[in-house]
Amino acid sequence: xxxxxxxxxxxxxxxxxxxxxxxxxxxxxxxxxxxxxxxxxxxxxxxxxxxxxxxxxxxxxxxxxxxxxxxxxxxxxxxxxxxxxxxxxxxxxxxxxxxxxxxxxxxxxxxxxxxxxxxxxxxxxxxxxxxxxxxxxxxxxxxxxxxxxxxxxxxxxxxxxxxxxxxxxxxxxxxxxxxxxxxxxxxxx
Amino acid sequence: xxxxxxxxxxxxxxxxxxxxxxxxxxxxxxxxxxxxxxxxxxxxxxxxxxxxxxxxxxxxxxxxxxxxxxxxxxxxxxxxxxxxxxxxxxxxxxxxxxxxxxxxxxxxxxxxxxxxxxxxxxxxxxxxxxxxxxxxxxxxxxxxxxxxxxxxxxxxxxxxxxxxxxxxxxxxxxxxxxxxxxxxxxxxx
DNA sequence: ATGAACTTTCATAAGATTCTGAAAGTTCTG
DNA sequence: CAGAACTTTCAGAATCTTATGAAAGTTCAT
Numbered sequence: 001x002x003x004x005x006x007x008x009x010x011x012x013x014x015x016x017x018x019x020x021x022x023x024x025x026x027x028x029x030x031x032x033x034x035x036x037x038x039x040x041x042x043x044x045x046x047x048x049x050x051x052x053x054x055x056x057x058x059x060x061x062x063x064x065x066x067x068x069x070x071x072x073x074x075x076x077x078x079x080x081x082x083x084x085x086x087x088x089x090x091x092x093x094x095x096x097x098x099x100x101x102x103x104x105x106x107x108x109x110x111x112x113x114x115x116x117x118x119x120x121x122x123x124x125x126x127x128x129x130x131x132x133x134x135x136x137x138x139x140x141x142x143x144x145x146x147x148x149x150x151x152x153x154x155x156x157x158x159x160x161x162x163x164x165x166x167x168x169x170x171x172x173x174x175x176x177x178x179x180x181x182x183x184x185x186x187x188x189x
Numbered sequence: 190x191x192x193x194x195x196x197x198x199x200x201x202x203x204x205x206x207x208x209x210x211x212x213x214x215x216x217x218x219x220x221x222x223x224x225x226x227x228x229x230x231x232x233x234x235x236x237x238x239x240x241x242x243x244x245x246x247x248x249x250x251x252x253x254x255x256x257x258x259x260x261x262x263x264x265x266x267x268x269x270x271x272x273x274x275x276x277x278x279x280x281x282x283x284x285x286x287x288x289x290x291x292x293x294x295x296x297x298x299x300x301x302x303x304x305x306x307x308x309x310x311x312x313x314x315x316x317x318x319x320x321x322x323x324x325x326x327x328x329x330x331x332x333x334x335x336x337x338x339x340x341x342x343x344x345x346x347x348x349x350x351x352x353x354x355x356x357x358x359x360x361x362x363x364x365x366x367x368x369x370x371x372x373x374x375x376x377x378x
Numbered sequence: 379a380t381g382a383a384c385t386t387t388c389a390t391a392a393g394a395t396t397c398t399g400a401a402a403g404t405t406c407t408g
Numbered sequence: 409c410a411g412a413a414c415t416t417t418c419a420g421a422a423t424c425t426t427a428t429g430a431a432a433g434t435t436c437a438t
Contacts, residue, residue: 009317012310015332019306022276026217026299030396038337042331049415059398064416085406085413093333095340110215117208129197138198140233144282145205148227152286162347165327219426234407238385248428274436313403 013042015046017056029054032058032066037075037091046079046088100163111156117141118149202231206245216291221247221255226264226280235268235277263290289352297352300345307338 017038024034035056040047044090049063058066067089070076075092094097122145206227213223224245229236238252247255253313256278259265264281311334319327 012313013330015306016310016337019303020337023299027218027373028215042330042333043335043338044326059195060415061399061417062397065397068416087415095336100342101406108213114208114212117204121205124201125198137233141202141231144231144233147284148209148230150207151288158351223425250387250429251427254427255384257386272437276385 013039014055016042018042028106030066030069032056032062033070035065035072036063036089040089040091041075043091043099046081046090048086049090050086052089064076073098100166103159103163108156108159111152111159115149115156117151118145118152121145122149196295202228203244205231217295219255219258220249221245222259222262225252225255226259228280229265229278229280232280235270235279237275237277239275262287285355289355292348292352297345297348300341300348304338304341307341310334313340331333332362340351 006071020038021034022099023029024037028120036052039055049060049067052058052067053060053063056063067078069077071078074088075098075132079088079090081088107180122142125138125142125145159173199317206224209227210220210223213226213328214220228241228244238249238256242249242252245252256267260267264287264364265274265278266281268277268279269275270277311331314327314331314334317327
């Protein structure tokens with residue numbers, strides 16, 4: 001009803017889309033990805049690209065490319081309607097699926113890469129003979145690289161655990177989350 | 190011993206510094222921050238800025254600014270030596286302290302901001318009267334924003350739990366980490 | 379106080395990323 | 409199969425980020 005009363009809603013929805021955009025940008029994606037996905041997600045029904053261009057004030061080119069990215073990450077899917085030449089886009093609604101995929105494919109890969117380098121370096125340093133003076137420093141370097149490895153492994157395991165839990169069900173994760181919240185002493189909501 | 194035999198070591202250390210730089214960049218910091226911190230961390234003893242400029246091939250300006258950043262994040266500290274006019278820089282060695290501070294001050298803040306927006310929007314939409322047709326869509330939007338909130342809250346609680354655990358001791362976290370690793374079924378190391 | 383030794387600042391350059399929009403490419407309908 | 413309706417591509421523009429290095433600012437031994 002009252003199409004111009006709904007303007008307020010539009011504003012808020014737009015803000016939500018921007019917030020998601022900011023989060024995504026923070027996560028190393030393009031801001032536009034978050035904005036488009038959120039818009040589709042909130043809409044709940046497939047929208048044509050032109051509609052997104054208008055709502056988000058982006059060019060057709062940007063929309064096309066960004067939608068391709070989103071599709072590639074499996075968070076938006078493309079559908080057609082009989083008798084309509086346009087393509088419609090719909091948001092993947094299983095948010096956890098999206099997040100865990102990113103964790104798996106991006107964060108984990110990043111950590112893995114670093115671990116590789118750490119191990120290489122450790123091996124190389126360990127397998128060399130040093131004079132008495134250098135030996136001390138070399139030992140310290142080894143020890144510190146080992147600690148970096150440890151940290152990376154903790155991170156890796158955390159990620160794996162989170163992804164694994166979430167794969168089966170969001171439930172267990174929620175429990176963990178609640179425990180954490182209680183621990184840290186939160187207030188409202 | 191054999192200063193040019195040590196070249197290999199230098200290469201590996203440089204790689205480690207770059208790996209840390211990449212991780213930090215991935216986390217939304219400047220790559221140079223990671224490179225400098227790692228160099229100092231591996232060195233184990235305070236180094237003057239000029240040394241860093243040379244080793245990492247960066248300008249004095251970049252070194253100065255980046256070191257200021259690192260200092261601001263509390264991951265590098267600045268010391269002086271009697272009879273030496275230069276300032277020496279040393280890496281904070283409590284890596285966990287660094288990470289948890291970032292989690293607390295940055296990631297958490299980011300999530301908090303988004304939660305705020307989500308709640309605002311929910312309230313605004315909920316407190317409006319809709320016609321029968323719009324009511325359906327509004328309800329769906331509400332429901333979806335709520336789910337975004339849920340996810341953000343899970344993330345927030347995870348972060349808080351991790352930070353909290355780590356504050357007391359890295360030990361508990363390690364246990365969690367191992368559990369996760371076992372769950373996910375890893376192989377070597 | 380002076381000035382040599384360092385450090386910080388900041389305008390400008392360099393580099394990287396993202397956006398635009400028109401041209402080229404597709405895909406349907408009639 | 410012609411052409412209208414859309415979509416993709418991509419070279420260039422705009423924007424954002426990071427680096428440079430010379431000038432200005434400090435600090436300290438004398």
